[in-house]
Structure formats: structure tokens, C-alpha cells
Amino acid sequence: MRLKYRRFSKLHLQLFYEEEARRLGILDEWREAKKTIVLFKPIVAKYVGYEYHIPYGLNYVNFYPNIYPEPIIVNDSLQDEKFIEYLLLEIPRILGKQRKPIMIDIVDRFTKSISEGYRYAFNILERIGYVFKIPIVIIGDDDVSKMYDKWKSMVVRIQDKIYWVL
Numbered sequence: 759m760r761l762k763y764r765r766f767s768k769l770h771l772q773l774f775y776e777e778e779a780r781r782l783g784i785l786d787e788w789r790e791a792k793k794t795i796v797l798f799k800p801i802v803a804k805y806v807g808y809e810y811h812i813p814y815g816l817n818y819v820n821f822y823p824n825i826y827p828e829p830i831i832v833n834d835s836l837q838d839e840k841f842i843e844y845l846l847l848e849i850p851r852i853l854g855k856q857r858k859p860i861m862i863d864i865v866d867r868f869t870k871s872i873s874e875g876y877r878y879a880f881n882i883l884e885r886i887g888y889v890f891k892i893p894i895v896i897i898g899d900d901d902v903s904k905m906y907d908k909w910k911s912m913v914v915r916i917q918d919k920i921y922w923v924l
Contacts, residue, residue: 768794770850773885778846803827803859805913807855810922812859812893815910816883818903821894822863823913829859829895838875841867845882853890860886863897873905880906 766784771791779788803812806824830852836844848862863882868875880896887894893910896902903912912923 766791767850767854769796769854769889770909772796773846773882773889778924780790785896797887798857798891801827801859801893803829803856803893803895805920808920810911810913812895813910814891814893815887816880816894816896816906816908817911817913818906818909819897819913820899820903821915822897823861823895825859825861825895827858827861829861831892832860832862834863837867838869842875842878843877845886849886853886853892857890857892859893859895861895861897864902865898876902876905884908 768789768791771784771788772794773781774782774784774788776785776788779785800814802814804810804826805812806826812825828874830849832844832849851861860883864879866874882893883896886892896906903909914921914923
């Protein structure tokens with residue numbers, strides 16, 4: 759992973775695992791940041807036009823929802839390492855400036871090591887949702903819904919009707 763930045767906020771450092779911090783050459787800063795406790799009030803988003811609220815953490819949908827507050831939308835063209843790097847390095851920087859929900863169409867994000875890539879991406883996003891206390895809306899197909907077993911909510915659209923599954 760190319761280190762594009764030399765400085766990370768304490769909150770951003772808390773997202774990393776020890777091995778990630780070691781690879782980035784920021785192990786000492788990471789250890790110091792782990793001593794810091796940051797508490798946020800969770801952001802709860804809402805599907806516009808529906809009474810469904812979106813809790814912080816990973817939430818699955820099979821359609822493109824209209825969400826309030828307006829989410830950060832992850833670029834659809836990012837794949838493989840560039841996608842992982844964006845999640846791990848860029849998203850926390852954006853959230854450090856403005857906490858808001860994240861929305862990601864996650865279908866076809868990996869062309870190699872597909873199942874490992876999705877597991878790692880979900881792991882990173884789970885950490886981001888937990889640390890920043892924000893909802894993360896994952897847009898995917900049926901296969902994506904089965905790749906992760908800790909969804910905070912699952913909302914599906916079937917023939918223009920919305921169903922709260924979980």
C-alpha cells in the first residue's frame with residue numbers, strides 16, 4: 759500500500775489493525791492513539807419517503823435509496839487495491855471533516871481474490887461504522903447479501919415495494 763499521507767488523526771489511527779499500522783510505518787503513532795477514547799453520538803439516517811431508520815454499522819439494500827442526511831457516495835470505478843486503499847485511507851479523512859452516512863455499490867469491486875477482498879472490505883467498513891458511529895449502506899445483489907452475516911439491517915425492494923428484512 760502506497761503511503762500517500764504522513765499524518766493521521768488519532769481517530770483514523772484507531773481504525774487500523776496492528777499489522778496495517780506496521781505496513782504503513784506508523785506503529786508508534788498507532789499505539790499512542792489506542793490509548794485515546796473518542797465518543798460520538800451515533801448518526802441515524804433515514805430512507806427518504808419511508809419510516810425506516812438506518813442504524814450505524816453495515817446495512818444492506820438491493821436498490822439505490824434516497825437517504826437523509828445525504829451520504830458520501832464511494833466512486834463506482836474503484837476496484838481491488840484502489841478500492842481497499844480508498845476505504846482505509848480516504849474515507850476516514852473525509853469523515854474526519856464531516857461525519858455523515860456512506861453509501862457504496864459494492865457489486866463487482868473485486869476482480870481477483872474476490873471472497874477475501876469482500877471480507878476485508880466489510881471488515882474495514884465495519885470498523886469505520888463503529889469508530890465514527892455512522893450508517894454504511896451497502897448496495898448489492900443477492901450474492902453480496904450472503905457474504906456478510908452481521909448486517910445491522912436489510913431492506914429490499916421487490917416489485918416497487920420496500921420490505922424491512924432484518
